[in-house]
Amino acid sequence: MSKSKVLAAFVAGASLLVVTACGGSDGASSSDEFPSDDVNMIISYAAGGPTDVGGRAIASFMEKDLGTTFVVENKEGASGSVGTADVLRSDPDGYTIGMTTASAAGRVPLIEDVGYDLEDVQAIGVGTFGPGLIIVSADSGYSSIDDLIEEAKANPGGIKVGTAGASSPQHVELVRMAEEYDVELTAVPFQGEAPAVTALLGDNVDACFCSNAQTTMAQVDAGEFTILATGAPDRLGWIPDVPTLAESGFESLIYGNSYFILVAPADIPEDVLATLEGSLEKALQDPATVEVIGEVRILDEFMGADALQEMMGDEQETLGPILTELLG
Amino acid sequence: MDSLTNLIDGFGVILTPANLLYVLLGVMIGTVIGVLPGLGPTATIALLLPFTYGMEPTSAIIMLAGVYYGSMYGGTITSVLLRIPGEAASAVTAIDGYEMTKAGRAGPALAISAVGSFIGGTIAIIGLILIAPSLAGFAVRFGPPEYVTLTVLGIVMVTYLGTKSTLKSVIAAAIGLLLAVVGTDPIAGTTRFTLGLPGLFSGIDLVAVAMGLFGVSEILYVMERSGQSHGKIGEVGRLTFSREDWKASRGPITRGSLLGFPIGVLPGGGGVLSSIASYGVEKRRSKHPEEFGKGAIEGVAGPETANNASSISAFIPLLTLGLPSNAVLALILGALMAQNITPGPQLITAHPELFWGVIASMLVGNLILLLLNWPMVGFFVQLLRVRIGIIGGIAMLITLVGVYTLNNSTFDMWVMLIMGVLGYFMRKFGFEPAPLVLAFVLGAILEESFRQSMLLSDGSLAIFATRPISAVLSVFVLVFIASSIWGAVRKDKKPSIIDQAKELAGED
Structure with missing residues (x-):
């Protein structure tokens, strides 16, 4: 390559940089230009997990939809707070977004000093959904949630319920059930959902308050497990006959669910947010994306930026005291 | 015949160009590091771990397993030709193997080892298919x-069967248990002993610990001794064995397979113990025990078969219970966890492609090793000419890059370097890092399970005695502790196989 060519390439490159830099500074007013560069998606949990699978499926749709490259990176650790903190520290321009959980965004900051708070979070929307499910073995003799609750009232602490971990949303709900409703189930935390489900299979616990991981659903589909109730605020489309806990006499227990969400730093431009939110909504209607994620892991109705931000706010307000008492 | 159809599916998984390449890569790397003194399978797998994160889980385990049993083949070569065990499990082979080389019989020694390893490996795979x-x-x-x-x-058992002093193994295990409590309390969900460092909220990373204790410390330790040069490399000669050799080796190979298989399953068992046990058995059974140490082919065939069989059966506790039986398997557990696969009783049903794919890959891998070893021994021997300083430098760079990619954070790099220095001094003072790593992994499971048990029993310790399986296991624990104390009190006892092992391992 001759010297003049190198120089020409340099000038072209430099002017491109200047143009994009200028474009970035007044980007707030130019939605039609977003995205004009690669978008970085930081996934706050390990590769292969539910956050990762959902995040990557959504990224690969949004990439096509928005006509730009999504650079996906896993940055796990400290209950998702390491990756989430990275996202929230980045420039609020929409070029760095994160796939994380509502728990990492809203609950973890209440318990640990992770360097951010819910105020620093701009929710984009819910990607995938893991409703809390109260599950028993099909041959357990419990055919409804009322059976289980009656037994728990007759024999306080006698029923052992496996959960996916002490800080899992489902575990916290069991603690609230005892405190607010005086119904005492002994919550036994495991390291994740799979070992809790194995304990149920081996009859080492009487029930599980878990979610809809693949291993769990395999047993449900095989008829080994019965779902007695869900922790979701409303009944779920794929199990319309299963009541919610709220309907079963525990009105306030609507937070026992995992939301895998898309976030950005607070103060990203309105129009950029709208673009990302719109693309996320389309992703969740795309058959190929739904296939990868699994229909049971998608909300019946899309939950966008405003609704999600409000839900996380409510959750923080309601659960704040008990979370600090339990885990702080 | 369920297993057979599953196994055929397993072959379907691995007979793809990519997966075959990973098998080949795994066994090649295994053979090479088996040849190179200093870099053992544990260190190598520790170094390779970060590279597996971007791979399919099955491909990752296929490759790492290949490194493990491949190193059992490779270790033989230097034991026989140089009396330098490439890795510890071949230490005992050096005794008679090198004598055979001096007598001009290196070819038969290597050939019978390769055949014995193949038979031992294959029998162990069949056992794995039947039992797991x-x-x-x-x-x-x-x-x-x-x-x-x-x-x-x-x-x-890890402390009892450890090849160095029992007291030192207990100390190492105690450090491992203490390190395991750092991070999030498994039952309360609160963090503890984190010094306020977010990097420690989810505990100390197993892979960083293992890469430090095995990888970095081994590099430091080996480089320190790099001035020493090895002796003359023996002539290989023709790689065949005579009819008499086969007659003499048939028994040791059969017994080596049957002995190596159960020892591999034991916690802390694995290659070293099985090869030494096999040597002891063959010497005792032999009609001419005086020939042992002077080039008896039985002393090569038996141990080499046994260590390969045990390296396969060592996978059983991990794949069925989620419990690693030795340090290598602890690392493979780390590789699975990083892929979000929790090994346990559900593994075979939840990930059949992984379980049966790995088994099929072991059959293929053992065949590759058999075919590879014969024509390529000469090439592998040349590897010994590479200066250890060069290998050490490259390995150090790979470790640092690798550990950074774990979580894309420099925190794990510091953990690894601290552990590397700790491991270096442990080696210098005769401590083994393996009990530390195993206790670190098992300690976390122990604490969690103990506290879960207390929740289930409403705080009564009787739960360990009233449940039959746990009662039987408790008795085993008591017997082991009692016999260990009894052995320490009675000084005049005859040296057991384990004592012999400790003596042999102490030599290096």
Whole structure:
């Protein structure tokens, strides 16, 4: 390559940089230009997990939809707070977004000093959904949630319920059930959902308050497990006959669910947010994306930026005291 | 014949160009590092771990398993030709193997080792196919109390069977248990002993610990001794064995397979112990024990078969219970966890492609090793000419890059370097890092299971005695502790196989 060519390439490159830099500074007013560069998606949990699978499926749709490259990176650790903190520290321009959980965004900051708070979070929307499910073995003799609750009232602490971990949303709900409703189930935390489900299979616990991981659903589909109730605020489309806990006499227990969400730093431009939110909504209607994620892991109705931000706010307000008492 | 159809599916998984390449890569790397003194399978797998994160889980395990049993083949070569065991499990082979080389019989020694390893490996794979699925089915019923007694048994046996001093093994295991409590309390969910460092909220990373203790410390230790040069490399000669050699080796190979298989399953068992046990058995059974140490082919065939069989059967506890039986398997556990796969009784049903794919890959891998070893011995021997300083430097760079990619953070790099220095001094003062790593892994399971048991029993310790499986395991624990104390008190006893092992391992 001759010297003049190198120089020409340099000038072209430099002017491109200047143009994009200028474009970035007044980007707030130019939605039609977003995205004009690669978008970085930081996934706050390990590769292969539910956050990762959902995040990557959504990224690969949004990439096509928005006509730009999504650079996906896993940055796990400290209950998702390491990756989430990275996202929230980045420039609020929409070029760095994160796939994380509502728990990492809203609950973890209440318990640990992770360097951010819910105020620093701009929710984009819910990607995938893991409703809390109260599950028993099909041959357990419990055919409804009322059976289980009656037994728990007759024999306080006698029923052992496996959960996916002490800080899992489902575990916290069991603690609230005892405190607010005086119904005492002994919550036994495991390291994740799979070992809790194995304990149920081996009859080492009487029930599980878990979610809809693949291993769990395999047993449900095989008829080994019965779902007695869900922790979701409303009944779920794929199990319309299963009541919610709220309907079963525990009105306030609507937070026992995992939301895998898309976030950005607070103060990203309105129009950029709208673009990302719109693309996320389309992703969740795309058959190929739904296939990868699994229909049971998608909300019946899309939950966008405003609704999600409000839900996380409510959750923080309601659960704040008990979370600090339990885990702080 | 369920297993057979599953196995055929397993072949379907691995007979793809990519997966075949990973098998080949795994066994090649295994053979090479088996040849190179200093870099053992544990260090190598520790170094390779970060590279597996971007791979399919099955491909990752296929490759790492290949490194493990491949190193058992490779270690033989230097033991026989140079009297330098490339890795510890071949230490005992050096005794008679090198004598055979001096007598101009290196070819038969290497050939019979390759055949013995192949037979031992294949028999162990068949055993794995027959036992693992039903054991896993049984293990579904194992609850927290059973895991408590199993992990205690594991930790006790690791210290008891450790090849160095029992006291030092206990100390190393105690450090491992202490390190395991750092991070999030498994039952309360609160963090503890984190010094306020977010990097420690989810505990100290197993891979960073292992890469430090095995990888970095081994590089430091080997480089320190790099001035020493090895002796003359013996002539290989023709790689065949005579009819008489085969007649003499048939028995040791059969017994080596049958002995190596159960020893591999034991916590802390694995290659070293099985090869030494086989040597002891062959010497005792032999009609001419005086020939042992002077080039008896039985002393090569038996141990080499046994260590390969045990390196395969060592996978059983991990794939059925989620409990690693030695340091290599602890690292493979780390590789699975990083892929979000929790090994346990559900593994075979939840990830059949992984389980049966790995088994099929072992059959293919053993065949590759058999075919590869014969024509390529000469090439592998040339590797010994590479200066250890060069290998060490490259390995150090790979470790640093690798550990950074774990979480894309420099925090794990510091953990690894600190552990590397700790491991270096442990080696210098005669401590083994393996009990530390195993206790670190098992300790976390032990604490969690113990506290779960207490929740299930409403705080009564009787739960460990009233549940039959856990009661039986508790008795084993007590017997091991009692016999260990009894052995320490009675000084005049005859040296057992384990004592012989400790003596042999102490030589290096």
